[in-house]
Amino acid sequence: MTRPYFKLARLWVQSHNILMTEQLEDLFEFLRFPSVSTDSSHAEDVRACAGWLIEKLTQMGLETELHETAKHPIVTARSKHDPAKKTCLIYGHYDVQPVDPIELWDTPPFEPVLRDGRIWARGATDNKGQILAHILGVEAALKEDGELPVNIIFLIEGEEEIGSPNLVPFLQKYKEELACDVIAVSDTGMVAKGVPTMGYGLRGIACCEVTLKGPSGDMHSGVYGGAIANPATAIARLVASLHDFDGNIAIDGFYDDVRPLETWEREAWAKVPGSSDQDTLDITGSPATFGEPGYSSAERLWARPTAEVNGIGGGYQGEGSKTVLPAEAMAKFSFRLVPDQEPKDIAKKVQAHLQKHCPPGVTMEIEVGHDGKPYICDPHSENGKAGQVALEKAFGKAPVLIREGGSIPIIQDLKEILGVESLMMGLALPDCQIHAPNENYYVENFEGGIRLNRALLKELAK
C-alpha cells in the first residue's frame, strides 16, 4: 500500500533527482511511533519503536539485541568484529520529547510530512533523523562494499529525553562488549545551513521541581487575601531570587568551579557563522538578548552556566478572572552546567539557596530531578582530526569547532566508563525546532548525514 505522503515524497525526491525514496520511507516509519519516554501512557509506543529498530538493524545483517531496563529498552547492534580493525560505537536515541502545546503544530507531530525540503515531525531531528542517517550509511556501505572499514556498534537508547536513568548501569554491565576506540554521535547542532560543525564540549544539567503549599484548599482572595501567604506570589519571589538584577546567578558558590574560556575559543567562536548576538535574535525571535554580563551570546550558550525555569504554575490560568488564592504553586528548574561544575554539588547549593530564600507562610517540597555532567574533550586529537576530515568530505567545507549549550550527559558517562571520547557531529539546524512544536529536519542534512557516516568510517580506518 502506498500512502499519500509517500507519493508526495517520491514526487519531491524525483524533482530533486535524489534517489533516496526508500531511506525517506524508513525515516517516516521511524517517526510515526509516538515514543514519548516521559509519558507513561506511551510506554507501549516506545517499545514498538525499539522493535522497529531491531527489525531494521537485523535486516541489515547486524547482530541485534533488545536489552530490558527498569523502564524503556536499549537497542544494540554490532557488525561482525574484525580484531584488526578499529571499533566505532555510534550512540543515539529513539525516544522523543512530549508534543505540548499540541495546538501549535501545523501538522500532527506523529504524521511526518515533507514540505519545503524538510521533514516535519516530532523527533525528525532529535534524534531519529540523525541516528537513522548513521544506520543508513552503514546499510549502504554493507550493500555496496559487503563489509565495513571499521567494526561498528550501535547503541540506541529510549530514555535520553528523561535523562538516561538506566544507561549508566547498562554501560557498566556491558563494558567489555561495548569496548571501542571512538564514539560518534549526531545529536547536536550545526551552527548554520551548510556549515559542518564539530562539537568538543557540552553543558551538563541538574534539574529540580519545587512546590510551595499554603492554605489547605483554594481560598477566596477577597475573604482571606492579605492575612496568609499566596503560594503563587511566593514561588515568584523564590524564582526571582535565583538571579541578581543584571542576570548573574545569585546562588552561593554557583560559579566556583566554572572553567574560564580559553583565548583561542573566544577568538574562534567570534567567527562562527550563526552564533552572533544578531543571529540569536533572528533565530529565537526574542526582542533582545539577555544574559550574564561580559559575554557574547556564543560564550553565554557554550561556556557559561544557567538557571532556567522550564515551567511555572499556580492558581487559575483559564479565560477571564477567578479571584482565587491558590493552595499551591510550583516551578520546574533546570541548571545548565559547564566544566568543571559537578551536578551533585550544584544540586546541594541550589537546595541550600531554595531553603534560605523560601518566603514565609508556605511549606516547600523539593523534588530533585535528573542530572548530567558537562563534557569537554580535545578536538585536535587523532580521532578528532578524522572527524573533521569526514565532515569536510560530507559537506564540502572545513568544519567549525564549537561547544554546545545543550546537555547529553551520557557523553561524559561514556568517557568515564568506556574511557573513550566522543566525536559530536551534529545535523540539527537552529530552525529545526527540537523540543518545540513543528520540529523539522532538512532533507539535505539527512543525505549529508548518510555521507558523513560513510566518510567517517573510512577516515577512522586510516
Place this chain on the structure above:
Amino acid sequence: MTRPYFKLARLWVQSHNILMTEQLEDLFEFLRFPSVSTDSSHAEDVRACAGWLIEKLTQMGLETELHETAKHPIVTARSKHDPAKKTCLIYGHYDVQPVDPIELWDTPPFEPVLRDGRIWARGATDNKGQILAHILGVEAALKEDGELPVNIIFLIEGEEEIGSPNLVPFLQKYKEELACDVIAVSDTGMVAKGVPTMGYGLRGIACCEVTLKGPSGDMHSGVYGGAIANPATAIARLVASLHDFDGNIAIDGFYDDVRPLETWEREAWAKVPGSSDQDTLDITGSPATFGEPGYSSAERLWARPTAEVNGIGGGYQGEGSKTVLPAEAMAKFSFRLVPDQEPKDIAKKVQAHLQKHCPPGVTMEIEVGHDGKPYICDPHSENGKAGQVALEKAFGKAPVLIREGGSIPIIQDLKEILGVESLMMGLALPDCQIHAPNENYYVENFEGGIRLNRALLKELAK
C-alpha cells in the same frame, strides 16, 4: 401533594418545636431553581426563579414588577407607600454560582435537604436563604399586623454572581422609584455561630492580566538558555517586585489614599470572635499567617489593601520534566482596595509599576480587567444604631462591628446613585461553603433572619 423531604423537614421541625414548616417549604421551592447566571444554558431557569419570586411577593400583597435587562431580569416589589414613614430598600439576588466540581457534593445541589440543623443546596446561604428571610419577615408582619412599620422596596437581581452588569443602568433609570432612606443587605458574613455581625465596610477590587513574551516559540533551554530572557523567570521577577521583603506592597503611591484604621476599630476587632490569627490558621489550613507588618489578621483582611496573584503560568506544567524555555508566561492579578483608594487610580499606578519593573528581554501586554470601589459607612449613624439594636433583638446578643475582606461593588453604586448607606447584616457562617460544593445554611440563621427583618423594620421606624 406532600413530598418526602417535607415530611422529613416537618419531623425535624416538630422535634425542635419550631413552627416554620411553611417557611422551609418556601425556601426549598426557591432553592430548587438552578438559577446559575453565568451559564447561558440555565437562562430559562433563572427566569423561572424570578417568576417564582414575583408570585410569592404578589401573594404577600406587594406591588411587583419584572424588569427586563440585557440578560437576566430584575425583580422589584414595594409595599403601599405612606409618605409619613421611612422607606427601607432591601437588596438581594436570586442567581447562584455554578456547582462545579459537582462530584464533591454529598447531595444534588438543586435538591435541598435538611440535615444536622442545616439546609444543604446551592444558594442556600448565597443569597436565596438570606433574601428569603427578609421576604418572610415582611410576610409575617403583614399577616400579623396588617401593615409595615416602614415602607418597603425589594430589589432582587439575577446577575450578582456575574458582576451585576445591568444593575447600575437600572438604578440610574429608576432612581426616583427607588428613593429610600436606608438599604438593608444580608449577603455578607457572620463571624461565628451565634455572633450577630454588622458590616460597615467592604474592600474594592481592580484586576489585570499581564503576559510577557520572549522568543517567538518555545525554545530548548539548553540550546538557547543563557543568551535570551526566559519569560517564566521574567514574570516571576515582575510578580516579586509587587511586594517588599516584609510583605508591604511596593507600588509607588499604592497606599497614598488608604484611610488609616481608627483606634476604636482596632480595639473592637481584637475582640471579634473567629477573626484572630489562630482562627485564620484554623480556617485556611495555612502553615503561618503572613501579611503587611504591624497589623492583625482581621486588620489585614478588613482594612488593608492587597496585591494578589490569582494565577501564574508559563512553560511545561505536566508530569516529569521538559527542558523548555517558554515563549511566554502570564500572571493574573487582583488588588483588593480599601477606602479611599480609587480603582482607576490604582490601575494606573499598577500599570506604571509593571512598565517600570518589566525585566529586560521580553515584551509586555497588560489587559485591564473589572474593578469595583471599596465601601465604608458609619455604623454609629441613626440607621446604623437601629440595625445594631435589631441584630441584638434577633440574636440575643450585641453585634460585632466589622468590615469585610470581599467586594460587593453594588453597595458603593447604591450609595453613589441613591445617596443612601447600606446596613450589612450577614447570615453566612464561615463553614457555609458559599461558592463551593456542599453549600449550606443554618436553620437557626434562617429563623434569626426572619426575626431580624421584623426587628429592623420596627427599629428603623422609631
